[in-house]
Amino acid sequence: MPADTFAVLAEPTRRRILDALRRGDRTVGDLAAALAVSQPAVSKHLRVLREAGFVTARPAAQQRVYRIEPGPLRDLDAWLAPYRALWERHLDALETLLDEEER
């Protein structure tokens, strides 16, 4: 699992790109127009996302269609898993705390 998954997602523009791709594949120009960002900036972000496995590119004539990939997001989900106990067993923890304070 690449450790820089969070660093990739730390960029708001990259998250907006992922959010756009979540609803369907897009070309670079589409993304640049939809996000109101310069085309080179979009290309650079797509490169980062691609090298981290978040997206893949498929050539279509002069354009390249980008598609979101689930892999790194599944890794994120897996990383989050052990922490889920913090709130899923929250009632249990609350009970434990009250028990301790009763003593």
Added chain:
Amino acid sequence: MPADTFAVLAEPTRRRILDALRRGDRTVGDLAAALAVSQPAVSKHLRVLREAGFVTARPAAQQRVYRIEPGPLRDLDAWLAPYRALWERHLDALETLLDEEER
């Protein structure tokens, strides 16, 4: 939801702090020793984590005991939710793809 949640988690040392706190509350000195990081560095990271709501501090004499808080991690879980369809309905998507390619 604070947008810098990912930026906070982008730091490996901060993730290690959270991982340590996941198993129980710790003092600053404990964390510095356990992670082999200088004490000021730990304090700075704890400040970032605290201001982002990941942890809270409880004074105990001269030391301060830090505890992990579920809030921001729940936000992360919520952010991840719409993307979960990418792999949970993966079989459905595969079927759709095959249907399209059959035409």
Added chain:
DNA sequence: CAGGCATATACGCGTCAAGGCATGTACGGA
């Protein structure tokens, strides 16, 4: 094969944050 379109890369600038070192602050023990 020349020209235009879509995308990728190179360069320079400004910003920001991590780390170490030194110092400040608060609490407790002698």
Added chain:
DNA sequence: TCCGTACATGCCTTGACGCGTATATGCCTG
């Protein structure tokens, strides 16, 4: 009250990153 402990904060340097502008690469059309 004075000193030592535990933690926080300030200053400084360094490296990484995002953005825009300019330029290079690839592909299609006439």
